Amino acid sequence: MKTTILTDIEGTTSSISFVRDVLFPYARDALPDFVREHGHDPRVRHWLDVVAVENGGLCQDAMIAETLQGWIDQDRKHTALKALQGLIWEAGYREGDFTAPLYPDVAPALRAWHAAGHGLAVYSSGSVPAQKLLFSHTDAGDLVPLFRDFFDTEIGHKRDADSYRLIADRLDRSPGDILFLSDVVAELDAAREAGMRTVLLDRIEDYPQPRITDDATHGHARAEAFSQVTP
DSSP: OOOEEEEOOBTTTBOHHHIIIIIHHHHHHHHHHHHHHHTTSHHHHHHHHHHHHHTTOOOOHHHHHHHHHHHHHTTOOOHHHHHHHHHHHHHHHHTTSOOBOOOTTHHHHHHHHHHTTOEEEEEOSSOHHHHHHHHHSBTTBOOGGGOSEEEOGGGOOTTOHHHHHHHHHHTTOOGGGEEEEESOHHHHHHHHHTTOEEEEEOOTTTOOSOOOSHHHHTTOEEESSGGGOOO
């Protein structure tokens, strides 16, 4: 049976700088107006209420927006923030304010793996809707049809081996039949603990100091591009 390839996004398929320098600032700037204009939308209201309850019952949407902006500044990985960011980015993609750049080797490899019968899935800290938005608006076109499934932190923390066990169960695959690609060694450690195969993506654009020693790689296979990955 063919390998299922599970991939991270930031630092793996797309530069960390795109999220940090484009998506995060866009969402931060748009938050106050977005909350004011869409706060009554049930999709938005749900997540605003989650933030309010977790912060002692914030009663004003403007205060909730300020809290969310603070979380962006802190790079906090909160499910409510990720969901609201995804809704904001949806508008940005739709209006053509930006497209998602991929490393040049990514789209050809994904298409080749898909054509060869390998299953493809994503596991990222960004929300599933945000993941689908990114892959449907890449500079290489709409790649969403290539993927079997998408997973975010609702399934569990990316540095927790149980998250990868649950993903394998959802994909109906043995962990040993799944290859996880990430630029974060601690995530790869967790995936390996769960029984998955692993490859460290060491992108020189994001990590100019190569991670080549055992101390740096923790013994994971290393690649600088998807073209060097063998499923």
